[in-house]
Amino acid sequence: MWARLKVFRSDALRYSNKSRGSAWNVASFHYLDVPKKKGKVGPLQERRMVDRSTLWVKGGEGGKGCWSYRRSRHDRRGKPDGGNGGRGGDVILECSPAIWDLSNLQHHLNAKRGGNGLSKNKVGSRGADKVAQVPVGTVIHLVRGSLPSLEESIQSPTRSPDLAPWELPGAVGVETDIHTHTVESKKEKHYSKSLNVDQISTANELESKTDEEECFSRISKGLHELSFKSDEGEDFPKISKEINGLDLKADEEEYCSYSEEDVENDDEEVQSDYMEMSSEEEEAIQYSVAEFTKPGQRIVVAQGGEGGWGNTSFVKVSKRTKTTRHEDVHPINEISDEEISSSEPNCEGQPGSEAHLILELKSIADVGLVGMPNAGKSTLLGAISRAKPRVGHYAFTTLRPNIGNLHYEDYFSVSVADIPGLIKGAHENRGLGHAFLRHIERTKVIAYVVDLSAALDGRKGIPPWEQLRDLVMELESHQPGLSDRPSLIVANKIDEDGTDCVLEELKGRVKTVPIYPICAVLQEGITELKTGLRKLVNGEEVQRLELSAIMVD
Numbered sequence: 001m002w003a004r005l006k007v008f009r010s011d012a013l014r015y016s017n018k019s020r021g022s023a024w025n026v027a028s029f030h031y032l033d034v035p036k037k038k039g040k041v042g043p044l045q046e047r048r049m050v051d052r053s054t055l056w057v058k059g060g061e062g063g064k065g066c067w068s069y070r071r072s073r074h075d076r077r078g079k080p081d082g083g084n085g086g087r088g089g090d091v092i093l094e095c096s097p098a099i100w101d102l103s104n105l106q107h108h109l110n111a112k113r114g115g116n117g118l119s120k121n122k123v124g125s126r127g128a129d130k131v132a133q134v135p136v137g138t139v140i141h142l143v144r145g146s147l148p149s150l151e152e153s154i155q156s157p158t159r160s161p162d163l164a165p166w167e168l169p170g171a172v173g174v175e176t177d178i179h180t181h182t183v184e185s186k187k188e189k190h191y192s193k194s195l196n197v198d199q200i201s202t203a204n205e206l207e208s209k210t211d212e213e214e215c216f217s218r219i220s221k222g223l224h225e226l227s228f229k230s231d232e233g234e235d236f237p238k239i240s241k242e243i244n245g246l247d248l249k250a251d252e253e254e255y256c257s258y259s260e261e262d263v264e265n266d267d268e269e270v271q272s273d274y275m276e277m278s279s280e281e282e283e284a285i286q287y288s289v290a291e292f293t294k295p296g297q298r299i300v301v302a303q304g305g306e307g308g309w310g311n312t313s314f315v316k317v318s319k320r321t322k323t324t325r326h327e328d329v330h331p332i333n334e335i336s337d338e339e340i341s342s343s344e345p346n347c348e349g350q351p352g353s354e355a356h357l358i359l360e361l362k363s364i365a366d367v368g369l370v371g372m373p374n375a376g377k378s379t380l381l382g383a384i385s386r387a388k389p390r391v392g393h394y395a396f397t398t399l400r401p402n403i404g405n406l407h408y409e410d411y412f413s414v415s416v417a418d419i420p421g422l423i424k425g426a427h428e429n430r431g432l433g434h435a436f437l438r439h440i441e442r443t444k445v446i447a448y449v450v451d452l453s454a455a456l457d458g459r460k461g462i463p464p465w466e467q468l469r470d471l472v473m474e475l476e477s478h479q480p481g482l483s484d485r486p487s488l489i490v491a492n493k494i495d496e497d498g499t500d501c502v503l504e505e506l507k508g509r510v511k512t513v514p515i516y517p518i519c520a521v522l523q524e525g526i527t528e529l530k531t532g533l534r535k536l537v538n539g540e541e542v543q544r545l546e547l548s549a550i551m552v553d
């Protein structure tokens with residue numbers, strides 16, 4: 001097959017100048033027949049998974065309040081009729097099933113500014129929100145700035161009513177807020193706004209504590225819990241089938257077409273993120289302040305600033321504060337004369353909140369394949385699902401996690417995550433390190449894939465029982481208790497000579513966990529393995545692989 005290519009002459013311009021006529025008088029291009037390339041080409045093939053990203057967010061500034069007077073022939077002095085400025089837009093992260101990694105996320109997200117107030121009591125328009133989409137399983141860590149909050153739903157009873165032109169921004173509902181508008185710190189205000197009614201009391205209690213860190217961590221814990229609550233108040237299961245079902249389309253794609261160079265660059269990016277961060281900042285990171293577990297969830301990561309006051313509002317406040325001061329019945333009396341005199345009319349809108357976040361994607365799969373490099377994990381994933389991960393006869397072919405879906409005849413499905421190979425010392429950053437282990441933090445089941453032929457015929461590999469010991473140790477080094485979940489062992493490469501004896505020995509050395517001998521290449525033993533995985537995912541079997549249960553020389 002041939003394709004016709006239009007090739008422009010590099011000297012076309014020179015020709016046209018010489019001729020001093022139009023460029024079109026000269027034949028400035030010609031056609032070239034080139035062979036058509038087969039298969040998928042272009043950027044799609046080079047797509048790589050980005051599972052970690054830094055984000056700087058800023059809410060829109062509030063619009064300016066208007067200072068104007070309505071004058072008429074009957075009223076020469078005029079009455080104030082300046083409207084309040086509009087509220088700035090929020091930066092919102094939305095969980096979408098159509099997104100599978102963080103590669104499309106911009107690093108800086110700024111919401112729009114609110115509109116300025118106008119005469120005739122017209123309130124400025126609200127700034128447009130900036131909405132960015134993230135995949136299911138995204139976790140937010142807060143480096144600096146204000147805590148994210150759940151977006152208030154339109155039907156929510158706790159939602160504050162929209163501001164009417166005669167109401168003050170920041171003074172909705174509670175009279176004393178007139179005072180807080182100027183006196184309350186930004187952080188306090190943010191807490192009372194971002195958490196729901198039950199939590200405000202907790203936030204206030206915490207505020208009184210001197211230990212600010214504890215306060216932050218407890219509130220963030222509350223938020224974390226919030227992100228798992230449904231509208232009815234029910235807890236979402238951390239690994240729900242509904243979420244896993246979202247990956248159905250994904251397994252048809254080839255995820256693992258990255259060149260090593262790409263990955264190095266990618267890792268460098270992540271490294272540089274850390275490098276840019278000072279040690280103080282690293283210490284101050286609040287981990288997992290919120291996470292997305294369900295499509296459609298929305299979290300406000302930066303709030304827009306309130307609009308400035310128009311002169312109508314300012315006159316109302318000054319009148320109200322004066323009358324209540326004389327009546328001597330309201331807590332607002334506590335405002336001192338100095339404060340009243342210092343509360344200058346503030347037409348300027350307030351700036352939006354800012355935050356520096358780290359987003360991390362923790363894939364949500366039912367089963368995690370864990371094994372040494374070259375054990376055959378990718379081949380196995382290809383054999384049991386429609387995923388087509390890259391397979392190679394050299395170590396570390398898999399450089400990014402792959403997820404495939406395992407379908408059963410009765411439409412039951414199990415998602416399986418294949419993560420890059422681990423070696424002894426991975427927790428000390430040997431090999432590809434253990435960074436990818438976060439992708440199995442949420443898996444229900446671990447399938448340890450071992451290569452039976454690794455130490456056969458004088459090969460330099462490690463016997464399967466030692467592979468298992470190293471793998472469990474690496475999991476525990478990454479996160480204590482990570483290996484404590486239902487597990488099975490996949491003994492791969494039974495087609496190789498001499499593996500029968502190794503299999504028997506393995507069965508003798510590890511007795512607590514079921515062992516499934518398979519040949520991933522020839523797809524032997526796959527049916528039994530699928531049944532075994534289903535039993536573990538369903539909770540029918542719960543055997544765990546413990547270090548003490550592995551007999552090593």
Ligand SMILES: Nc1nc2c(ncn2[C@@H]2O[C@H](COP(=O)(O)OP(=O)(O)OP(=O)(O)O)[C@@H](O)[C@H]2O)c(=O)[nH]1
Nearest residue numbers: 374375376377378379392393396397398421520521
């Ligand atoms: N003989 C035999 N070879 C296999 C079998 N399964 C996989 N292999 C080979 O083992 C090599 C490694 O396979 P992969 O699937 O890339 O292994 P992996 O565990 O994903 O390796 P990493 O990407 O390094 O983690 C390839 O050359 C496969 O062809 C098997 O059942 N029998």
